[in-house]
Amino acid sequence: MDFETDFLIIGSGIAGLSLALKLATLGKVTVVTKKREGDTATNLAQGGIACVLGEDDSFDLHEFDTLRAGDGLCHEDIVRQIVRQAPERIRELGEWGVSFTKALSNPEKLDLGQEGGHSRRRIVHVEDFTGRAIQRALMAKVAKEKNIEVLEDYIAVDLLTECKIVYESDTADRPEHGKDAKTLERCLGAYVLEVATGTVHTFLSHVTVLATGGAGKVYLYTSNPDVATGDGIAIAYRAGARIANLEFVQFHPTCLYHPRAKNFLISEALRGEGAILLDPDGKPFMQKYDPERKDLAGRDIVARAIDMELKRSGKECVYLDISHRPPEFIKKRFPNIYNVCLGLGIDITREPIPVVPAAHYMCGGVITDANGQSDLKGLFAVGETACTGLHGANRLASNSLLEGLVMAHQAYLFIKENMEDFTRKPAHAIPAWDTGGAVDMDEAVLISHNWDVIRRLMWNYVGIVRSTKRLGLARLRMAPILSEINQHYWDYILTRDFIELRNLAQVAELIILAAYRRKESRGGHFTIDFPEKDDWNWRRDTVLKRSNNGG
Ligand SMILES: Cc1cc2nc3c(=O)[nH]c(=O)nc-3n(C[C@H](O)[C@H](O)[C@H](O)COP(=O)(O)OP(=O)(O)OC[C@H]3O[C@@H](n4cnc5c(N)ncnc54)[C@H](O)[C@@H]3O)c2cc1C
Numbered sequence: 001m002d003f004e005t006d007f008l009i010i011g012s013g014i015a016g017l018s019l020a021l022k023l024a025t026l027g028k029v030t031v032v033t034k035k036r037e038g039d040t041a042t043n044l045a046q047g048g049i050a051c052v053l054g055e056d057d058s059f060d061l062h063e064f065d066t067l068r069a070g071d072g073l074c075h076e077d078i079v080r081q082i083v084r085q086a087p088e089r090i091r092e093l094g095e096w097g098v099s100f101t102k103a104l105s106n107p108e109k110l111d112l113g114q115e116g117g118h119s120r121r122r123i124v125h126v127e128d129f130t131g132r133a134i135q136r137a138l139m140a141k142v143a144k145e146k147n148i149e150v151l152e153d154y155i156a157v158d159l160l161t162e163c164k165i166v167y168e169s170d171t172a173d174r175p176e177h178g179k180d181a182k183t184l185e186r187c188l189g190a191y192v193l194e195v196a197t198g199t200v201h202t203f204l205s206h207v208t209v210l211a212t213g214g215a216g217k218v219y220l221y222t223s224n225p226d227v228a229t230g231d232g233i234a235i236a237y238r239a240g241a242r243i244a245n246l247e248f249v250q251f252h253p254t255c256l257y258h259p260r261a262k263n264f265l266i267s268e269a270l271r272g273e274g275a276i277l278l279d280p281d282g283k284p285f286m287q288k289y290d291p292e293r294k295d296l297a298g299r300d301i302v303a304r305a306i307d308m309e310l311k312r313s314g315k316e317c318v319y320l321d322i323s324h325r326p327p328e329f330i331k332k333r334f335p336n337i338y339n340v341c342l343g344l345g346i347d348i349t350r351e352p353i354p355v356v357p358a359a360h361y362m363c364g365g366v367i368t369d370a371n372g373q374s375d376l377k378g379l380f381a382v383g384e385t386a387c388t389g390l391h392g393a394n395r396l397a398s399n400s401l402l403e404g405l406v407m408a409h410q411a412y413l414f415i416k417e418n419m420e421d422f423t424r425k426p427a428h429a430i431p432a433w434d435t436g437g438a439v440d441m442d443e444a445v446l447i448s449h450n451w452d453v454i455r456r457l458m459w460n461y462v463g464i465v466r467s468t469k470r471l472g473l474a475r476l477r478m479a480p481i482l483s484e485i486n487q488h489y490w491d492y493i494l495t496r497d498f499i500e501l502r503n504l505a506q507v508a509e510l511i512i513l514a515a516y517r518r519k520e521s522r523g524g525h526f527t528i529d530f531p532e533k534d535d536w537n538w539r540r541d542t543v544l545k546r547s548n549n550g551g
Contacts, residue, residue: 002432005030005149007415008189008205010156010232013040014131015383015404016211017138021096022412023207024147026419030203031148032192034155034496038135039227041213041384042401045131046267046336047115048123049405050398051086054112057120059084066399069117069298070392071523072538073245078389081370082399082406089405090124097137100124114272115397117298123398128267128336134401153195155496156231157433159208159239160188161376162426185240187379188426191433195496200433206422207378207415210236210366211404214384215507217500219359220459223252223265229500230507232385236366237506237546241375244387244541245364246507247514248524250395251464252360253277253302256353257317258344266320266337266355268397271295273333275322277306278352280315300394300524303357307464310356319352357464361400363391363524364514367543371414372407378422380415382407387541393523441492447501450481454508462512466527471516478509514542 006027009016020029033039052062062083067074090110094100101124103111113123126133142148163185189204212232216224237243254271256264271277276295279285289305290297297305306318322330327349331338334348341348366374366381368388374381383404390403415422441447461474485505492498518525520534 002201003203005205007207008203009209011211012037013042013213014401015408017142018405019408020148024145029148031150032154036152037150042131043135046128047269047398048125048130049401050122051090051124054121057122061119065118066396069394069396073392075389082390082403085406086402096141098133113269115268116296117396128334155193155499157191157193159190161239162186162188186377193494210381210385211383212385214362216359218458218508220455221358223255223263223358223360229504231503233365234503234506240546242367243544244367246511247518248363248393250361250524251303251357253306253357254320254355255358257356270322275320278319278321279309280313303464306357317354317356320355321352323350361395363395372411380411438493447497451501458508468529474512510544517542
């Protein structure tokens, strides 16, 4: 056995690190992370965290806005649980060292930003670099914890699982005659590649947590960091856990369009503070698509509106204009965006910002219960990789950092209560990783070519506006790519790039499958062949499980 730990956490964003800090009170925590500890989507978050604090606000209103965005697929019990815990979790982050921006009018109170889809001001933030402030505070606190070890450049490959037969009344593994048997998978840890040495280690743990973030890199254009290759979803799927709602990819309407900008987001908070979208001729257009909320409509509506305007005009970008607000306000409220744009020659206090939509957030993921536990006993999924039911068909802005925090807390409480249940030894010895006859892959183009093909295919065929024909073609084109990758998996020694490609391809296939199955348009999924919502699908998640799909 290479490594033994009480709690194995895969991923070092808000979900992974906040859970690590809590589990450290119960035992030894090992966090593995595939690049540097701070290479996370959390680090890039700008807008902030939704939390009911305003005098004119209420939990009911935040819940209502979340349900409205989720378009009939939110799980109401989860929405309640997460919305109502927000003030407590924000207070905790403050105690951990995050200095949220105070209101100008009253320094005793936190400043509350406005974002699309929210009916009240309720976004707590640290200027416009909230995620960076949170990531730093968590990393600083983790560094002081003796019970937490963080291993950088360690990438999880697959889970270790044990299949056990249980009987309806069984607690002691002893079958009772006549009782129905069912199989239960238990997670015992993971195989993890140490990138520097190329060694695949066995990590044995009582509890394993997937906190691996999103899958934006499946698409050609994305706001996500390079680490967002959907690893947790692919890993859980291969291990037999159920996955849900992958067709609901949220496209952020406004990423900076500039040849020298890589995936830079122009926060929704700009529209919250009065910025207006302009077509390539300089005319506002959102009133055509949502006469009531206009530029503050939900993300899916705004992203589709921009897509339509781009297709109509044949131009490459639209514009977002906040230059009518006082320059001092803009510089104080959006220092990061102001500086990055200025560095590229765009003065946002004087001119509109060129923007395009990009894949931003995965609303679906590994199905979990209200405690963050997946179908596999001992396997938890928290943060963007999970599908808890909070987001339904579309995420309300600034609800995801909150979800990561609250679900990490719930998982901690559940694990603490049920620790005895998780501490059983495996029934059989765990085999070490066997490379068989695999050899080094000497041609990196085998990876980079498929990587590029998948991302273009997904952007063009499975993007903001879909059709049955294009989804069918995407399925056909993915099949040979997947079988080539599966063959390479046995032929070549594993590398980080190859593990990511394998996961990216798996998640792409699942997104296509989920989108193909949903014969309606709802939330983040829009298809020209079924442009309306089908009431029959209200509250129906698209669930995928490996054995069901024969894949
Ligand atoms: C530009 C941008 C702005 C955003 N703004 C906001 C906002 O204002 N408010 C909001 O609520 N949300 C926002 N979001 C979304 C939010 O940031 C993410 O949903 C959230 O940070 C996800 O946190 P996480 O802990 O689940 O994952 P992440 O923070 O992405 O962390 C994932 C971790 O898993 C690691 N990992 C992945 N695969 C493996 C593997 N196989 N082995 C080992 N490690 C692995 C990664 O290296 C990383 O450490 C934004 C997202 C982006 C991209």
